[in-house]
Every structure is written in structure tokens, then in C-alpha cells.
Amino acid sequence: MYRILKEIWRLGIPGKKIISAKGQGPFRRSAAIRHVDAGSCNACELEIQALSGPHYGLEQVGLNLTASPRHADLLMVTGPVSRHMATALQDTFSAMPNPKKVVAIGDCACTGGIFAGSYAVVGAVEKVLPVAGQCPGCPPTPEAIRQTLVQVARQTRS
Amino acid sequence: MTELGSDTLPSVGQWQQILSAPPVWRVKVQAASWTSAALALRDQGGRLLGLWGEAGHENAFFYIHALGLGSTGYLWITLTVQSSEGQFPSLADIFPAASRMERALYDLTGIRATGNTDTRPWLRHQCWPAGIFPLREGQLDGRSFGVDGDADYPFQLIDSVDVHQIPVGPVHAGTIEPGHFRFSCIGEQILRLEERLGYTHKGVERLFQDRDVFAGARLAGRISGDTTAGYAWAYSMAVESIARCEIPPRAAALRAVCLERERMANHLGDLAALGNDAGFVFCQSQFLFIKENLLRENREIFGHRYLMDCIIPGGVAFDLNSAQIATMQRNSESWQRTVQRLDLLLQEHSGLRDRLVGTGKIAPARAAALGMAGLAGRASGQAWDLRVQFPHAPYQNLDVSMQLSPEGDVAARWQLRFREFYESVRLQTQLLLDLPGGDVSATIPESIPDGEALGIVEAWRGEVFVALSVENARIKRCHPHDPSWVLWPVLEEAVLNDIVADFPLINKSFNLSYSGHDL
Numbered sequence: 001m002y003r004i005l006k007e008i009w010r011l012g013i014p015g016k017k018i019i020s021a022k023g024q025g026p027f028r029r030s031a032a033i034r035h036v037d038a039g040s041c042n043a044c045e046l047e048i049q050a051l052s053g054p055h056y057g058l059e060q061v062g063l064n065l066t067a068s069p070r071h072a073d074l075l076m077v078t079g080p081v082s083r084h085m086a087t088a089l090q091d092t093f094s095a096m097p098n099p100k101k102v103v104a105i106g107d108c109a110c111t112g113g114i115f116a117g118s119y120a121v122v123g124a125v126e127k128v129l130p131v132a133g134q135c136p137g138c139p140p141t142p143e144a145i146r147q148t149l150v151q152v153a154r155q156t157r158s
Numbered sequence: 159m160t161e162l163g164s165d166t167l168p169s170v171g172q173w174q175q176i177l178s179a180p181p182v183w184r185v186k187v188q189a190a191s192w193t194s195a196a197l198a199l200r201d202q203g204g205r206l207l208g209l210w211g212e213a214g215h216e217n218a219f220f221y222i223h224a225l226g227l228g229s230t231g232y233l234w235i236t237l238t239v240q241s242s243e244g245q246f247p248s249l250a251d252i253f254p255a256a257s258r259m260e261r262a263l264y265d266l267t268g269i270r271a272t273g274n275t276d277t278r279p280w281l282r283h284q285c286w287p288a289g290i291f292p293l294r295e296g297q298l299d300g301r302s303f304g305v306d307g308d309a310d311y312p313f314q315l316i317d318s319v320d321v322h323q324i325p326v327g328p329v330h331a332g333t334i335e336p337g338h339f340r341f342s343c344i345g346e347q348i349l350r351l352e353e354r355l356g357y358t359h360k361g362v363e364r365l366f367q368d369r370d371v372f373a374g375a376r377l378a379g380r381i382s383g384d385t386t387a388g389y390a391w392a393y394s395m396a397v398e399s400i401a402r403c404e405i406p407p408r409a410a411a412l413r414a415v416c417l418e419r420e421r422m423a424n425h426l427g428d429l430a431a432l433g434n435d436a437g438f439v440f441c442q443s444q445f446l447f448i449k450e451n452l453l454r455e456n457r458e459i460f461g462h463r464y465l466m467d468c469i470i471p472g473g474v475a476f477d478l479n480s481a482q483i484a485t486m487q488r489n490s491e492s493w494q495r496t497v498q499r500l501d502l503l504l505q506e507h508s509g510l511r512d513r514l515v516g517t518g519k520i521a522p523a524r525a526a527a528l529g530m531a532g533l534a535g536r537a538s539g540q541a542w543d544l545r546v547q548f549p550h551a552p553y554q555n556l557d558v559s560m561q562l563s564p565e566g567d568v569a570a571r572w573q574l575r576f577r578e579f580y581e582s583v584r585l586q587t588q589l590l591l592d593l594p595g596g597d598v599s600a601t602i603p604e605s606i607p608d609g610e611a612l613g614i615v616e617a618w619r620g621e622v623f624v625a626l627s628v629e630n631a632r633i634k635r636c637h638p639h640d641p642s643w644v645l646w647p648v649l650e651e652a653v654l655n656d657i658v659a660d661f662p663l664i665n666k667s668f669n670l671s672y673s674g675h676d677l
């Protein structure tokens with residue numbers, strides 16, 4: 001136990017201290033996020049996982065990842081919407097309570113990326129759901145993802 | 159090219175060595191020798207890595223390819239099937255992993271494996287009509303598919319009033335890739351698990367076609383984002399073999415640095431996630447902290463956090479200076495110290511051991527029958543590591559030490575990640591110390607000759623290979639293959655007799671690829 005505490009102490013608080021601005025908009029200062037991988041190559045997922053690491057203090061800015069769409073305010077989508085995932089993606093969105101918003105993460109989700117034009121993908125997320133924010137990059141950095149999420153969570157109008 | 163050599167090659171035809179390091183042998187066989195080649199391979203203790211199909215000119219004939227590993231090296235066996243026959247003998251009775259590959263082969267090319275009783279679609283879901291085979295010529299012209307979800311897939315269920323089912327996915331609770339798991343349980347205990355994959359199918363093999371080999375490299379690096387260095391290297395190895403291009407020694411060493419860093423990053427990420435799934439969040443923050451520092455260093459020095467597009471046909475797209483090397487050496491030493499401290503501390507943590515030891519076990523004998531390899535295979539006593547058995551440049555000089563464990567449980571896969579992490583740190587240190595001078599890439603001519611080749615590397619999950627054929631400087635067929643094909647069916651067996659609550663932990667301990675498998 002002592003050694004575990006020592007490691008926690010040694011790690012301290014990495015990353016920059018975050019001062020969260022006063023919240024506006026429907027989600028005020030916090031938003032619960034549901035993620036759906038709609039056919040990503042998995043690197044976008046790795047960046048979202050990195051976001052829950054100690055460098056990024058996701059919860060300090062009022063964001064948390066939730067396991068169920070029923071608790072979610074934001075839907076974060078990665079991948080070029082493979083046809084095989086399109087229905088599950090739409091179902092996840094309909095399971096979310098209002099108000100709700102969709103964020104497209106990564107080049108694939110924004111435009112179809114390198115997989116655009118394939119018989120097996122629909123392409124940009126906005127072809128199947130209304131998108132409130134986009135975060136391009138292949139994959140986008142955790143900072144960029146966090147920034148997009150905060151920005152969309154604080155938008156006053158949907 | 160060397161003609162036929164060793165008597166350990168199954169005598170089914172004229173073998174040709176098409177790659178020397180790692181050694182890849184090629185043979186074209188008749189239907190009669192197809193099964194006997196596979197039997198001979200199994201009898202010498204070999205295993206099957208992959209099975210895939212290819213449509214010939216105007217769909218008049220088809221090639222069925224298999225890649226196996228025997229004592230002489232990798233054996234690439236090709237069978238020609240006329241479209242009038244439309245079928246080939248199944249290998250599923252000889253190598254269990256062949257079954258799903260044969261189902262996928264049918265979905266994509268329409269050639270059926272006779273003798274395989276499982277004829278359900280595998281990569282094809284509802285939105286894609288039966289009778290359309292995307293890898294056949296001209297099948298997709300002017301056609302577009304819908305978005306109907308997968309329904310009515312005939313799962314193999316246990317018919318008893320005492321047994322209940324738990325459907326999980328394709329959307330999972332955590333931030334992971336999509337797939338469906340169907341559990342049949344009595345109370346908490348898992349009686350059967352059946353996987354349904356294909357949700358991330360993106361038509362990658364079709365996308366490769368008609369690209370030039372340089373554009374293909376970008377796509378190869380995005381087949382599975384966690385194995386980008388592995389795929390890019392295997393792909394480039396195939397391109398270089400077709401172009402008869404020798405890469406400079408410095409490029410080979412720098413590629414290995416990328417591959418080992420990819421291994422380090424993924425092992426750290428898995429240790430974080432495994433600890434978290436065992437309910438010990440401490441691990442999550444500790445290991446993700448180190449992983450993040452490694453990713454940031456990647457970005458600083460290599461230009462990309464996951465090393466995408468760092469390995470290109472001909473060599474690598476970056477170079478290291480002495481200041482960068484010094485930073486890398488210093489940091490890896492400090493990460494190693496931290497990980498060692500955590501390793502010792504966690505080995506003594508009884509709460510964690512309680513979750514890991516004995517969970518999700520595959521004993522060595524069973525692992526051999528299932529053809530396991532890679533990290534999960536080594537954790538079940540399967541001594542396969544391409545870097546050790548058939549080392550290619552720069553691994554011949556590095557004396558890689560293979561990490562093995564006979565236990566085959568989650569704890570073994572957990573512990574092996576620590577040991578492989580240390581070994582990768584050692585390899586990186588050595589590679590950077592002995593870094594040869596000179597260029598970091600050779601030129602691949604735009605007008606690359608026609609040809610067929612195979613590239614293979616030991617990536618962090620196991621062997622990743624890419625079979626490539628080029629015609630008129632364009633990619634004619636490219637089949638990338640992930641070790642997850644062989645390992646996914648093993649997961650179904652590993653969870654038996656464990657409880658549902660242990661599934662996330664067992665699944666994570668394998669950490670298989672969806673995107674690399676669904677293609």
C-alpha cells in the first residue's frame with residue numbers, strides 16, 4: 001500500500017492545470033460523452049483512450065465518457081461509417097435523450113478520409129447524422145479532440 | 159531465385175524461394191496436392207497463418223492462396239480454380255483457423271470451400287446482397303449497397319431452458335472497436351461464446367487495387383492503427399522484393415526502432431487497460447502516463463504519435479540526429495526503471511493477482527492445436543517469434559531473446575508484456591548504439607516491374623504479412639493479414655468456464671484487432 005501511494009505521489013499531477021470557463025449552453029459545465037467506432041482503423045480510439053490518461057484531465061473540463069447512450073449528451077463518432085456499423089450508429093443516437101449533439105473525430109469521420117469511395121463505407125458522419133462539430137486529423141491529437149468537445153459542449157444553439 | 163532445396167518442404171510441386179530473409183517458399187499446386195500439402199505441413203508441426211482468394215482475368219479462374227509456417231520458413235501455396243469448378247477443398251479439418259478465412263474468402267470472391275460445414279457469411283452482413291462478390295472483376299460497377307443492420311445471423315445456441323443468452327455489441331461500453339459477442343450462460347458461468355465480426359469492414363482490399371505502390375503504403379499504414387509500423391514494413395518489404403531493391407542498413411535499423419517502439423507503446427497501453435479492467439485504476443494512470451510520454455517523443459522525433467507514414471517503400475521517411483538519439487536513450491532508460499518498479503509492486507498485489515491468475519486459460523497443447531502464435535501464443539508456450547527463428551535485417555545481429563510462458567492465462571499474457579517491453583527497450587538501445595551511417599532510403603522506380611511478393615514481420619500482436627501483386631506499376635491484388643484471424647477463435651475457447659464479468663479482462667489480455675481482421 002505504501003509503495004502504491006509513493007508511486008501516486010511520484011506521478012503527481014501531470015499536464016497543464018486547467019481553468020474551466022463558466023459554462024453556457026444546454027450542457028452548462030459538464031457533458032457526458034458516448035463514443036461509437038463506425039469503422040475506424042483504431043488509431044482514433046487510441047487517442048480517445050489517451051485522453052482519459054493523467055496528462056489531459058478530461059473530467060476537470062467537465063467531460064466524462066459514459067458507457068451508455070442513455071446517459072450521454074454528446075456522441076463522438078470515429079471512422080468512415082462502415083455500412084455494417086451505420087445502423088448501430090443511428091440506433092445509438094436515437095437512444096440518447098435530448099438535447100444531444102454529434103461530434104465527428106478524425107479525417108475518416110469528417111470526410112471518409114482514406115476510405116472514401118469504398119463500396120463498404122458511407123463516408124462522412126454527416127451523411128447519416130447531424131454533426132455539430134468536426135475534429136480533423138489522422139488521428140487528431142488528444143488536445144484537439146478535447147478542444148472540439150469543449151467547444152461543442154458550450155455552443156449555445158444546437 | 160533458388161530452386162527447391164530442403165527435403166522438409168512437402169513434396170507437392172516445384173518450390174521456389176521468393177524471399178531469403180525471412181525465407182518464403184512458393185509453390186503452385188493442383189487440387190489433389192492442396193490438402194496433402196496442408197497435411198504435410200501440420201505433420202511437421204507447422205501452422206497456418208492465412209488463406210485468401212484472388213479473381214483472375216475476367217473471373218475465368220481464381221487463385222486460392224494459403225500461407226503456412228514450417229521448419230524451412232514460410233510456405234506460400236497457391237491453387238488455381240476454374241470458375242466452372244467454383245470450389246476448393248476446405249482445410250478447416252486440418253487447421254481449425256481456416257474455417258472463418260474460408261467463409262470470408264467466399265464472401266469476397268464467391269469460391270466455396272467444400273467440406274467446411276459452416277457456410278454462414280462472415281464478413282458479409284445484411285446490407286450487402288448474397289451473390290455479390292466485391293473482389294470479382296466488374297461486380298461493383300454502378301452498384302451501391304444500403305445500410306441495413308445485421309439481423310437474423312444464425313448463432314449456434316444452446317437449446318435449454320436453463321441457459322440464458324447475453325448479446326453484447328457491436329457498440330461496447332468502453333472506447334474500443336465494434337464487434338458482437340453472444341454469450342450462452344448458466345448463471346454467471348459462460349457455456350459458449352460466439353463472435354460475430356465484420357462491423358468495421360471497409361473494403362480495404364478493393365481500395366488497394368489500381369493504386370500505385372506509394373499510395374498503397376499510406377493505406378497499408380491504416381489497416382490497423384495500432385500496428386501501423388508493422389503493416390507498413392510488411393507492405394514495403396513486398397514492394398522492395400518486387401522492385402528488387404535493397405534498403406540501406408540504416409533504414410533497416412530505423413524500421414526496427416519503429417517496430418519496437420510500437421510494441422512498447424501497445425504493451426504499455428494494454429497494461430493500463432488490463433489493470434483498469436481488473437478494477438485497479440492505479441495501473442491506468444501509471445502506464446498511460448509513460449505511454450503518453452512515449453507518444454509525445456514519437457511526435458517530436460518521428461513526426462507522428464503512432465509512427466504512421468514513417469516507413470515507406472525503399473526505407474524510412476525520417477532520420478535521427480545524435481541529440482535525438484541521446485534523448486531517446488535517456489528517456490527509455492527512465493521508463494524502464496519506472497516499469498520495473500511497477501512490475502515488482504504489482505507482482506505482490508494480491509487483489510490484482512486474484513483476478514489475473516488462472517483466468518482465461520489456454521494450455522500449451524490446446525494452443526498448438528489451435529495454431530496460436532504471437533504474444534498470446536508465446537504466453538501459452540508456443541515458441542514462435544519471427545525475429546528469433548528467421549531473423550531478417552537488422553534482427554540477425556541483435557540476438558532477440560524470445561519471451562515465453564507455459565501458463566496460458568491472463569496473468570501470463572500480462573507478465574509477458576512486461577518482459578517484451580524490457581526486451582524492446584534493450585533492442586532499441588542496441589539499435590541506436592550501433593546505428594549504421596548512410597542513407598535512410600533507396601529509390602523505388604515509378605515504373606516498378608510486374609511481380610508478386612510477400613512481406614512479413616513480427617509485429618506486437620504476432621506475424622503480420624502482406625501479399626502483393628503488381629501489374630503495369632499498379633497494385634493488382636494486395637492482401638494484408640493480421641494474426642487476429644487465428645486468435646479470435648481462441649478467445650471463444652479461453653472464456654469457457656469463466657464468468658461473464660471476467661470477459662473484458664480476458665478479451666483485453668488478447669487485445670485482438672477488429673479493423674485488421676474485418677478489412
Ligand code: SF4
Nearest residue numbers: 041044106107108138
Ligand atoms: S482518421 Fe486516420 S487514424 Fe482516424 S480512423 Fe481514419 S485512418 Fe484511422
